[in-house]
Amino acid sequence: xxxxxxxxxxxxxxxxxxxxxxxxxxxxxxxxxxxxxxxxxxxxxxxxxxxxxxxxxxxxxxxxxxxxxxxxxxxxxxxxxxxxxxxxxxxxxxxxxxxxxxxxxxxxxxxxxxxxxxxxxxxxxxxxxxxxxxxxxxxxxxxxxxxxxxxxxxxxxxxxxxxxxxxxxxxxxxxxxxxxxxxxxxxxxxxxxxxxxxxxxxxxxxxxxxxxxxxxxxxxxxxxxxxxxxxxxxxxxxxxxxxxxxxxxxxxxxxxxxxxxxxxxxxxxxx
Amino acid sequence: xxxxxxxxxxxxxxxxxxxxxxxxxxxxxxxxxxxxxxxxxxxxxxxxxxxxxxxxxxxxxxxxxxxxxxxxxxxxxxxxxxxxxxxxxxxxxxxxxxxxxxxxxxxxxxxxxxxxxxxxxxxxxxxxxxxxxxxxxxxxxxxxxxxxxxxxxxxxxxxxxxxxxxxxxxxxxxxxxxxxxxxxxxxxxxxxxxxxxxxxxxxxxxxxxxxxxxxxxxxxxxxxxxxxxxxxxxxxxxxxxxxxxxxxxxxxxxxxxxxxxxxxxxx
Numbered sequence: 001x002x003x004x005x006x007x008x009x010x011x012x013x014x015x016x017x018x019x020x021x022x023x024x025x026x027x028x029x030x031x032x033x034x035x036x037x038x039x040x041x042x043x044x045x046x047x048x049x050x051x052x053x054x055x056x057x058x059x060x061x062x063x064x065x066x067x068x069x070x071x072x073x074x075x076x077x078x079x080x081x082x083x084x085x086x087x088x089x090x091x092x093x094x095x096x097x098x099x100x101x102x103x104x105x106x107x108x109x110x111x112x113x114x115x116x117x118x119x120x121x122x123x124x125x126x127x128x129x130x131x132x133x134x135x136x137x138x139x140x141x142x143x144x145x146x147x148x149x150x151x152x153x154x155x156x157x158x159x160x161x162x163x164x165x166x167x168x169x170x171x172x173x174x175x176x177x178x179x180x181x182x183x184x185x186x187x188x189x190x191x192x193x194x195x196x197x198x199x200x201x202x203x204x205x206x207x208x209x210x211x212x213x214x215x216x217x218x219x220x221x222x223x224x225x226x227x228x229x230x231x232x233x234x235x236x237x238x239x240x241x242x243x244x245x246x247x248x249x250x251x252x253x254x255x256x257x258x259x260x261x262x263x264x265x266x267x268x269x270x271x
Numbered sequence: 272x273x274x275x276x277x278x279x280x281x282x283x284x285x286x287x288x289x290x291x292x293x294x295x296x297x298x299x300x301x302x303x304x305x306x307x308x309x310x311x312x313x314x315x316x317x318x319x320x321x322x323x324x325x326x327x328x329x330x331x332x333x334x335x336x337x338x339x340x341x342x343x344x345x346x347x348x349x350x351x352x353x354x355x356x357x358x359x360x361x362x363x364x365x366x367x368x369x370x371x372x373x374x375x376x377x378x379x380x381x382x383x384x385x386x387x388x389x390x391x392x393x394x395x396x397x398x399x400x401x402x403x404x405x406x407x408x409x410x411x412x413x414x415x416x417x418x419x420x421x422x423x424x425x426x427x428x429x430x431x432x433x434x435x436x437x438x439x440x441x442x443x444x445x446x447x448x449x450x451x452x453x454x455x456x457x458x459x460x461x462x463x464x465x466x467x468x469x470x471x472x473x474x475x476x477x478x479x480x481x482x483x484x485x486x487x488x489x490x491x492x493x494x495x496x497x498x499x500x501x502x503x504x505x506x507x508x509x510x511x512x513x514x515x516x517x518x519x520x521x522x523x524x525x526x527x528x529x530x531x532x533x534x535x536x537x538x
Contacts, residue, residue, distance in 0.1 A: 032453050032454055033453075035454055035457070036453050036454055036456075036457040037457075039454065039457035039458055039460070039461070040457045040460045040461075042461055042469075042473070043460050043461045043463065043464050044313075046464070046468045046469050046470075046473075047314070047317070047324070047464050047468055048317065049468070050324045050325060050468035051317055051318070051324055054322075054323075054324060056317070056318070056322045056324070057317070058317065178294070180295065180298070182295065182298045182299050182302045183298055183302075185302050186298070186301060186302035186305050189302070189305045189306055189308075189309055190305060192309065193308070193309060193312060198309050198312060198313050199312060199313055199316045203316050203317075204316070
């Protein structure tokens with residue numbers, strides 16, 4: 001019994017190792033993705049810089065806070081956005097899911113292991129070097145708050161697993177409805193808007209901010225970033241961790257249920 | 272005439288294929304509109320009514336987004352799919368060999384085989400955004416203005432196409448699995464904001480080294496008549512199509528040189 005568990009754990013670890021090796025194998029991809037995020041960020045930086053230069057910046061966000069918010073936000077995006085939804089929906093559409101189900105391992109755990117391994121690789125390979133590059137280029141405009149790092153890392157972990165569950169949920173929906181790149185991309189765009197990656201949620205009109213406040217997406221980017229900046233009201237901070245974890249648990253349970261029901265009805269024809 | 276006939280045949284075939292998946296086209300339009308919503312929401316949040324940045328108001332920037340979508344969408348119908356797959360499929364896997372023995376210029380053949388009519392959705396979205404922005408800016412349209420707008424839009428699209436073909440052609444000397452398309456698209460995000468907000472070096476780079484600024488920003492600036500300020504460049508209306516033709520000519524030459532240099536992978 002115990003050796004079976006060890007053997008399964010070794011299997012998961014091997015999958016994680018393979019995912020990292022694949023990530024490292026395509027070095028041109030590494031360079032392209034590493035460059036793409038900071039390049040896209042330059043537009044944000046100079047737009048906001050120009051805005052503040054003309055004295056039109058939002059009053060509740062000084063320029064360094066806003067730039068730190070966006071640069072850290074895009075760093076998180078580099079770690080979180082791994083296309084779990086697309087790989088799962090493509091497995092379902094092509095029938096490759098059958099091969100995955102033949103393995104003596106749990107499908108969700110396999111994907112979660114890959115997600116965690118790649119997350120660590122992307123943190124070290126993309127996110128931290130990009131952040132170092134941005135810090136080098138724009139150091140006077142970024143805020144360094146080491147006292148808030150621990151809280152940031154805790155909420156980063158919540159956001160990371162919540163992001164996995166959301167991507168898995170979109171992917172698993174392919175069992176029930178047509179899912180393709182376009183739909184998946186549209187959902188991702190909406191999540192970007194609702195999670196505070198594009199605009200901090202407290203800069204939306206009050207009724208939009210209130211609506212988004214009751215959804216789980218803010219735990220992906222807005223809450224971790226506000227925790228780092230130390231600008232989350234104490235009352236919100238106390239509630240944020242248990243509510244964020246509750247959302248993660250709810251999505252975890254929903255995904256388990258949807259996958260279980262889909263696999264009971266699944267029929268794959270052909271060789 | 273032969274080119275036109277071949278183009279129409281390929282276009283018909285592509286349209287027939289795409290019309291089999293009509294829902295996909297609708298979803299494509301929705302996703303494109305959502306993508307623009309992201310940019311508009313970002314700019315709209317920070318650029319309140321009445322406020323401008325380097326001479327550009329909110330609605331003028333929306334106009335720039337729309338024009339950018341039109342020029343990008345038009346060029347993407349013809350060359351973007353080629354840009355994405357040229358290195359891996361045609362150079363590394365050697366599918367270019369097949370085109371070399373056919374009685375049509377390889378570049379035209381590549382473009383015709385890889386037409387992507389789904390990008391028509393991006394053009395339609397651009398038209399919609401330009402109409403909304405022009406209504407809000409109270410622009411008055413007449414025949415001359417419309418002609419100028421079309422010339423600028425076609426010039427911008429030709430500029431995009433020229434830049435894509437140029438970077439595609441580098442695959443003859445430096446074949447890779449990863450296309451240059453993604454870093455170029457990232458650079459392109461920079462041109463959705465007025466170039467005058469950038470430092471002079473970056474403005475120069477986006478105007479004269481990789482002239483993506485000529486694809487949407489300068490056409491929009493010339494059309495709206497916005498003064499670039501002391502730090503920006505003013506590019507007159509007539510220079511834009513000329514520059515686009517020049518870049519297309521350079522790209523065409525580089526492609527021909529690459530073709531002379533091409534060694535089949537033998538697969």
